Amino acid sequence: MSKRPSSFVHWLVQRLYKAGTRRLFGVPGGGTSLDLIDAAASQGIELVLTAREDAAVIMAGVSGVFTQPPGLAFSTKGPGLTSAANGLASASLDRMPALLIAETFVPGELDYVSHQAYDQSAVVQPLLPNGPMNVLDASREAVDSWLACSPKPARQPAVMFPTRDALRALVDADDGLEPIQTEKIIGQTVLARACELANESLKPIVIVGLEAARPELASEVQKLVEALNAPVLSSYMASGTVPVGHPNYAGIFTGGAIEQSCVNEADLIVLVGLDPVELIRKPWTYKASVLDVCDTVHQPHYLEPEVRLCAPLEASLPALVEGIRSSTSTSTWTDERITMHRDRFYAGLQIEAENGLSSGVVVKAAAAAFGGKPRLTVDAGAHMFSACAFWPSMAPRDILISNGLATMGFALPAALAAALHDPVRGAVVMTGDGGLMMCLGELKTAAQVNANICIIVFNDGCLSLIDIKRKEREMSDLGLSWNRPDFALAAQGFGFQSWRPANTDELNSACAEAATQSGPRLIDAQIDPSGYLNQMKSLRG
Ligand SMILES: Cc1ncc(C[n+]2csc(CCOP(=O)(O)OP(=O)(O)O)c2C)c(N)n1
Numbered sequence: 001m002s003k004r005p006s007s008f009v010h011w012l013v014q015r016l017y018k019a020g021t022r023r024l025f026g027v028p029g030g031g032t033s034l035d036l037i038d039a040a041a042s043q044g045i046e047l048v049l050t051a052r053e054d055a056a057v058i059m060a061g062v063s064g065v066f067t068q069p070p071g072l073a074f075s076t077k078g079p080g081l082t083s084a085a086n087g088l089a090s091a092s093l094d095r096m097p098a099l100l101i102a103e104t105f106v107p108g109e110l111d112y113v114s115h116q117a118y119d120q121s122a123v124v125q126p127l128l129p130n131g132p133m134n135v136l137d138a139s140r141e142a143v144d145s146w147l148a149c150s151p152k153p154a155r156q157p158a159v160m161f162p163t164r165d166a167l168r169a170l171v172d173a174d175d176g177l178e179p180i181q182t183e184k185i186i187g188q189t190v191l192a193r194a195c196e197l198a199n200e201s202l203k204p205i206v207i208v209g210l211e212a213a214r215p216e217l218a219s220e221v222q223k224l225v226e227a228l229n230a231p232v233l234s235s236y237m238a239s240g241t242v243p244v245g246h247p248n249y250a251g252i253f254t255g256g257a258i259e260q261s262c263v264n265e266a267d268l269i270v271l272v273g274l275d276p277v278e279l280i281r282k283p284w285t286y287k288a289s290v291l292d293v294c295d296t297v298h299q300p301h302y303l304e305p306e307v308r309l310c311a312p313l314e315a316s317l318p319a320l321v322e323g324i325r326s327s328t329s330t331s332t333w334t335d336e337r338i339t340m341h342r343d344r345f346y347a348g349l350q351i352e353a354e355n356g357l358s359s360g361v362v363v364k365a366a367a368a369a370f371g372g373k374p375r376l377t378v379d380a381g382a383h384m385f386s387a388c389a390f391w392p393s394m395a396p397r398d399i400l401i402s403n404g405l406a407t408m409g410f411a412l413p414a415a416l417a418a419a420l421h422d423p424v425r426g427a428v429v430m431t432g433d434g435g436l437m438m439c440l441g442e443l444k445t446a447a448q449v450n451a452n453i454c455i456i457v458f459n460d461g462c463l464s465l466i467d468i469k470r471k472e473r474e475m476s477d478l479g480l481s482w483n484r485p486d487f488a489l490a491a492q493g494f495g496f497q498s499w500r501p502a503n504t505d506e507l508n509s510a511c512a513e514a515a516t517q518s519g520p521r522l523i524d525a526q527i528d529p530s531g532y533l534n535q536m537k538s539l540r541g
Contacts, residue, residue: 003398006173008138008166009035013043015143015175016099019069023048023420025056027083031103035167036074042093045072048420048449051441053080055413057087060159061096062400062417069147070097070158077103077161078116081123086407088127091157093277093404094237095210097241104161120161129156138162139148140171186311186319192486194309195323196270197268197291202332204230207253210237210403211273211295212313213396220317221272222246227324228270229331233259235278236378236403250338252388255279255302257541258348262341263288269388273313276301277404280540293320310514349389354522357507359386359458359535365504366428366456366523367391369511374402374426374454375418379411381432382465382532383458385539400427409438413456416442419451426452426518433459436487443494446520453521454514455496457487460527468533484526489520502526 006014013021013036015133024040026033037047050056053075060071075084081102091098102120110117121135128134133149136142136158146158198204206225218241225232225248232242233253242249253259263269263286271292284302292305297314309316351360363386372394378387378401393399400418402410415427436457446453462481470478488498497517499510507525514521 004173005170005362006455007039008140008162008169010041010042011171011173012143013040013045015147015336016069016072017043017045019147020067021045021063021069021072022067024065024072024074025050025059025063026074027051027056027076027080028074029103031076032101032164032167033074033076033103033160035164039167040072048416048445050385050413050445052439053084054087054090054409055439055445056249057084057098057100057157057408058090058174058413060100061087061091061094061098062414063421064097065397066418066421068097070099073098073100075100075102077105077120078118081120085123085127086405086409088124088157088159090402090405090407090410092128092278092430094402095155095275095277095404096157097155098157100157100159102159102161104163106163106165111487117496124159128159134158136160138166144157151258186309186315189324190307190309191316191319192317193307194291194293194320197289197307198228198270198324199330201228201268202330203266204268204270204331205263206230206232206270206272207235207274208232208241208272209237209274209278211234211275213238213241213273215396217273217313217317218396220314223321224270224272224317224324227321227329229329229333230266230270231262231333233262235274235400236384236388236399238273238276238396239388239391241396241499242396243394244392245394247335248338250341254508254539255282256344256539257537258539260541261344262438271305272317275404282541293317305405335388346389349385349535351386351531352467353528354530356502356526357504358531359383359527360390360509361504362456362458362525362527363390363430365507365511366430369508369515370428370454372398373517374428374452375422376428376430377401377411377415377418379429379431379435380406380408380465381435381458381463382468382529382536383430383432383527385532385535387430402508408432408435409434412439412442412446415453415455416446416449416451419453420449423452426454429453429455431455431457433457433461433487434463437485440490443491443496443520447495448520451535452518455491455522457524457529459484459487459524460529462529464529464532465536468536471533472537486524487522488524491520491524494520495521496522498522498524498541500524500526503516
């Protein structure tokens with residue numbers, strides 16, 4: 001390995017480039033951000049200038065989900081960092097690897113400066129995962145050990161506050177990139193106990209979560225489901241890990257009501273990579289034993305499993321499949337019974353509209369027109385129920401959603417990152433009008449990079465998810481609605497093609513036209529929100 005001196009910032013961008021980082025996202029200040037952008041450009045890392053810093057961190061995190069090494073974001077100090085905060089919280093709770101490099105004050109400056117000044121480390125610490133490696137020193141050692149940290153590949157964000165001097169400091173550069181090894185050691189006793197539980201079960205059920213939502217794991221997850229002859233439910237974030245067309249697919253699991261009849265029939269619940277951050281705030285009521293197959297123990301958790309097989313899933317899943325295959329399956333599930341549960345799931349999520357388009361009609365029309373080609377990104381809001389249920393996800397991360405932080409303003413930046421990563425597939429964005437308005441400035445970013453995205457805004461002039469909770473509590477109108485803006489017109493101003501369908505015919509032709517084109521497009525769907533309350537009750541109870 002040859003070593004030659006290099007500035008830290010050049011070493012850093014080279015290290016990240018070799019690991020796969022190709023873009024950096026953010027809004028600069030006039031200090032170290034400029035040095036970082038300059039060094040990144042010399043390494044071939046492209047600048048994506050965003051409208052806001054929270055969106056930049058989301059884009060970096062989503063890029064990291066696809067490329068494995070962390071996505072790179074930057075901000076200025078003070079207002080830039082606080083503006084990035086929601087993105088950091090999303091990267092943390094949505095388990096996305098993003099490295100945010102923020103500007104900082106130089107030592108001694110704070111003795112006389114109060115302008116834009118606050119304790120930056122103290123602001124970001126609570127947003128980041130616990131542990132020593134969340135605010136990184138500007139050093140090779142800190143970056144190398146963060147990149148090698150567990151869980152692998154890293155699914156967590158970190159922040160660095162380098163001074164200009166730190167970026168310029170000389171470090172020994174190496175040409176090679178050490179491969180990050182994955183530990184494959186599994187406790188044999190716990191594996192044997194896990195296989196025993198699975199082999200004794202007459203009615204196992206599998207619940208797949210976000211840790212398993214990786215392309216390299218999808219076939220092992222499916223083999224496990226088939227070896228167990230079990231119905232499989234998926235969290236939102238793991239959608240597609242078992243394709244919706246798989247005969248064992250029985251619907252979505254959120255910790256709510258719709259899945260209860262299926263789970264209650266099981267005598268063993270096998271959690272595969274289920275991160276409890278994804279579940280809604282309801283206690284665990286199931287009585288069946290739980291086998292938790294995970295690569296990280298998350299605390300707090302909703303339940304204490306009978307057996308926890310905690311090891312890298314790429315090692316534990318094949319071992320489990322092997323252990324189950326070696327004995328005859330005892331499962332008494334029939335195809336008809338699994339189909340019955342799947343049909344019940346879809347029937348429960350049907351949604352009616354009295355005057356305008358229902359969210360279900362819009363999602364199905366888009367799914368038919370786009371034919372599963374683009375990825376789907378989904379925002380927080382009532383539209384999300386239909387989006388996640390009726391979109392045909394066929395592979396891990398076909399649907400991207402913030403379901404750990406569950407933040408509005410996620411879907412558009414997430415789609416930009418997905419479309420930049422994979423421009424041929426591109427992305428469809430499903431967002432409420434409230435959520436779109438939180439990141440409307442990123443329409444500029446989409447136009448600037450000519451992103452292959454189609455935004456479908458569920459325009460109902462209301463914070464519907466909150467308004468239906470208000471109705472459920474039988475409270476009077478609290479003023480959570482507004483006059484519907486014309487997003488189609490606004491989008492044209494940014495250089496988008498756009499449509500404004502108000503009925504099914506207009507919707508179908510808008511989707512058909514949009515699906516044949518690339519570049520930034522927006523469909524401003526006029527939604528009747530009246531069916532949302534019943535749909536939510538059916539889903540969550
Ligand atoms: C940043 C942020 N603020 C507030 C919330 C709480 N919240 C969740 S859904 C929702 C309403 C979303 O409204 P809209 O985007 O119009 O979607 P709809 O529910 O109408 O489909 C709100 C306010 C949140 N999740 N994230």
